[in-house]
Amino acid sequence: MSKEKFEEALEKLETIVRRMEAGEMTMEESLKAFEEGIKLARFCTKKLDEADRRVDLLLRQEGEMTTKPFAGEAREPEQ
Amino acid sequence: MDGGNLKEILSVSALNERIKALLEEGFALVWVEGEVSNIRRPASGHLYFTLKDAKSQIRAVIFRTFFGRGENRTPGFEIEDGLSILCRARLTVYPPRGEYQIIIDAVEPKGLGALQKAFEQLKVRLEAEGLFDRSRKRPLPFLPARIGVVTSPSGAVIRDILTVTGRRFPSVDILIAPVRVQGTEAAAEIIGALDDLQSVQGIDVIILARGGGSLEDLAPFNNEGVARAIARSRIPVVSAIGHETDFTIADFTADLRAATPSAAAELVVPLRADLRETLQSLHSRINRSQRQATQRIRERIADLSQRLRDPKRRLADTRLALDDNIDRMRTTLSHLGAVRRRELINFITRLEHRNPRVKIVQSFETIESLGKKLRAARERLDQQWKNRVRSSLALLDSLSPLSILHRGYSITRRLPDGLILRDTGEVLTGQEVDIRLSVGHLQARITGIGS
Numbered sequence: 001m002s003k004e005k006f007e008e009a010l011e012k013l014e015t016i017v018r019r020m021e022a023g024e025m026t027m028e029e030s031l032k033a034f035e036e037g038i039k040l041a042r043f044c045t046k047k048l049d050e051a052d053r054r055v056d057l058l059l060r061q062e063g064e065m066t067t068k069p070f071a072g073e074a075r076e077p078e079q
Numbered sequence: 080m081d082g083g084n085l086k087e088i089l090s091v092s093a094l095n096e097r098i099k100a101l102l103e104e105g106f107a108l109v110w111v112e113g114e115v116s117n118i119r120r121p122a123s124g125h126l127y128f129t130l131k132d133a134k135s136q137i138r139a140v141i142f143r144t145f146f147g148r149g150e151n152r153t154p155g156f157e158i159e160d161g162l163s164i165l166c167r168a169r170l171t172v173y174p175p176r177g178e179y180q181i182i183i184d185a186v187e188p189k190g191l192g193a194l195q196k197a198f199e200q201l202k203v204r205l206e207a208e209g210l211f212d213r214s215r216k217r218p219l220p221f222l223p224a225r226i227g228v229v230t231s232p233s234g235a236v237i238r239d240i241l242t243v244t245g246r247r248f249p250s251v252d253i254l255i256a257p258v259r260v261q262g263t264e265a266a267a268e269i270i271g272a273l274d275d276l277q278s279v280q281g282i283d284v285i286i287l288a289r290g291g292g293s294l295e296d297l298a299p300f301n302n303e304g305v306a307r308a309i310a311r312s313r314i315p316v317v318s319a320i321g322h323e324t325d326f327t328i329a330d331f332t333a334d335l336r337a338a339t340p341s342a343a344a345e346l347v348v349p350l351r352a353d354l355r356e357t358l359q360s361l362h363s364r365i366n367r368s369q370r371q372a373t374q375r376i377r378e379r380i381a382d383l384s385q386r387l388r389d390p391k392r393r394l395a396d397t398r399l400a401l402d403d404n405i406d407r408m409r410t411t412l413s414h415l416g417a418v419r420r421r422e423l424i425n426f427i428t429r430l431e432h433r434n435p436r437v438k439i440v441q442s443f444e445t446i447e448s449l450g451k452k453l454r455a456a457r458e459r460l461d462q463q464w465k466n467r468v469r470s471s472l473a474l475l476d477s478l479s480p481l482s483i484l485h486r487g488y489s490i491t492r493r494l495p496d497g498l499i500l501r502d503t504g505e506v507l508t509g510q511e512v513d514i515r516l517s518v519g520h521l522q523a524r525i526t527g528i529g530s
Contacts, residue, residue, distance in 0.1 A: 007221040010358070017361050020368035023375065030372040037365040044358050048351055050250040055241060057232060058256040058275060065275055070232070070255055 006047040013040040092174060099172035102179060106170035111181065112189055113137070115162045126158060130166070130181070138180035139168070145184060156188060156197035163189035194294050198301050201328055205303070210310050211331040217315040219335060220283045222349055225252040227276040227314065229269060230288040232257035236321070236340045240286060243344035248351045254282060260289040265299035273308040273316070284315050284347050287329060288340040291321035300327035309333055319343035484517035491515075503528050 016037040020030055056067040089097070113130035120126050124143035129136050141158070158164065165188075168181035188196040205211065226244065230236050232255055244251055256272035259265045269287070276282050287309070289300065299305060300320050309316045309332040318333035319340040330336040337343035476482055480490060491500045494511040506512065506525050514521040 010221070010354075010361075013358075013361050013365070017364045017368060020365060020372065023368075023372065025372065027372070027376050030369065034365060034369040034372075037361075041358060041362045041365070044354075047250075048355055048358065053245070053250050053252050055253040056255065058227075058254050058272070058279065060271075060275065065279070067254065070253070 009040045009043050013037055095174040095177055102170050102172050109168055112165045116160050118160050141183045157200050165189050216334045219315050223284045225281040227254050227282040227285040229256045229272040231260050236288045236290045239341045240344045243341045244348045247348045251348050261296050266302040266305050270304050270308040273312055282314055286317050286343045288319040289321055297327050300329040306332040317343045489514050489516050
């Protein structure tokens with residue numbers, strides 16, 4: 001679904017890890033960061049585990065744009 | 080040199096007509112090559128220029144009808160000053176001016192093919208316009224939600240893209256905008272597809288793909304309109320024209336150029352395994368960081384508590400020192416005590432020597448004997464006094480008027496003043512007197528005075 005959120009989450013996670021590695025956090029901060037980091041990592045893993053995709057064909061019919069599932073290889077040969 | 084014909088006198092018009100007929104017939108179709116110069120394009124739309132070589136020149140014209148309508152100029156390239164061209168032409172004479180020129184009906188740039196020339200020219204123009212600038216290139220999304228693919232819906236290209244994207248990251252959606260990728264309609268369809276995708280929700284990258292081909296085949300991708308459609312796309316466009324070495328105008332304009340459609344798919348979709356690895360690495364790094372943070376804090380606490388023990392030790396030291404001092408003080412004191420005790424004993428001895436007890440006893444004895452003497456003396460004195468009082472009382476008693484009265488005497492007092500009468504001169508006859516007897520009083524009046 002929200003792959004933009006995936007990227008955001010991954011970036012956030014990276015930032016958190018870098019900040020934690022810099023070791024400039026207080027105990028409380030690092031605990032908080034850790035918790036959030038683990039949450040983000042779980043979220044990202046979940047996103048990575050998604051398997052389904054939609055492949056659609058964009059069609060223009062009487063000026064209106066519609067989509068229909070792409071049925072795979074069409075018969076017409078490439079020109 | 081003489082002949083009747085020579086005598087024929089021609090008008091200018093007639094001469095030019097003859098020349099026109101001769102030349103136009105004699106040069107009805109010529110191939111000529113030369114360099115274009117002095118180019119002019121008046122309002123008529125015809126193109127006038129001079130074709131020249133090192134030694135000579137000839138006027139040339141290309142009629143407007145020769146150029147198609149709009150952008151589809153048949154030559155496909157611009158005729159410009161300095162361009163060397165090969166033309167198919169026929170000669171024509173313009174009698175009003177007595178000039179001749181060639182009318183060109185086919186032209187191609189010398190050296191390069193027409194398409195190539197057109198390509199070069201468009202490239203130079205768009206480049207000058209800044210369409211290929213690096214600053215215009217937009218970054219691709221990290222992980223697209225949905226990829227728009229502008230290509231033919233059939234054939235190897237779309238199959239490759241679907242295969243590669245599916246393999247790399249199976250959950251990325253694909254929207255195919257089907258177009259013809261060659262032929263006269265291709266450019267318009269590609270432009271339409273690119274524009275259509277702008278308004279479709281969720282598309283965050285577009286792949287414009289074709290499976291290679293000759294320069295002629297790739298014409299739609301060298302089309303100015305296509306280049307502009309790519310440039311105005313708000314969604315990043317990756318070109319994949321399938322030509323390893325040659326770049327198309329579309330390639331130059333695209334945000335990223337991929338050598339093949341498969342390569343485009345790889346560029347657009349991250350490898351899920353890589354992401355997994357990244358994620359795992361981040362996961363282990365965050366765990367390690369957390370452990371290290373905890374460890375660091377543990378160490379800090381350990382260090383601090385170690386340093387905390389310091390004052391305790393100092394306290395112990397102090398306590399030891401105190402004990403030691405107390406010991407020493409005690410020793411000193413006890414030593415001092417012995418000395419003092421000796422001194423004290425000495426004092427006491429000396430004091431004993433001067434003990435006043437004996438004196439006190441003696442004094443007590445003295446006091447006692449003195450007391451006895453005092454008591455005795457007092458008793459004697461008392462007795463003496465008693466005796467004296469007793470005799471005095473007797474005397475007193477004998478002297479008392481009462482005792483005199485008792486013996487028969489009386490005391491007469493003048494009244495009212497009470498004067499005791501010793502002399503008759505002290506009363507007058509008739510005066511009242513009080514006569515005290517031993518027992519009781521008498522009231523009397525002087526009736527006469529004797530001598």
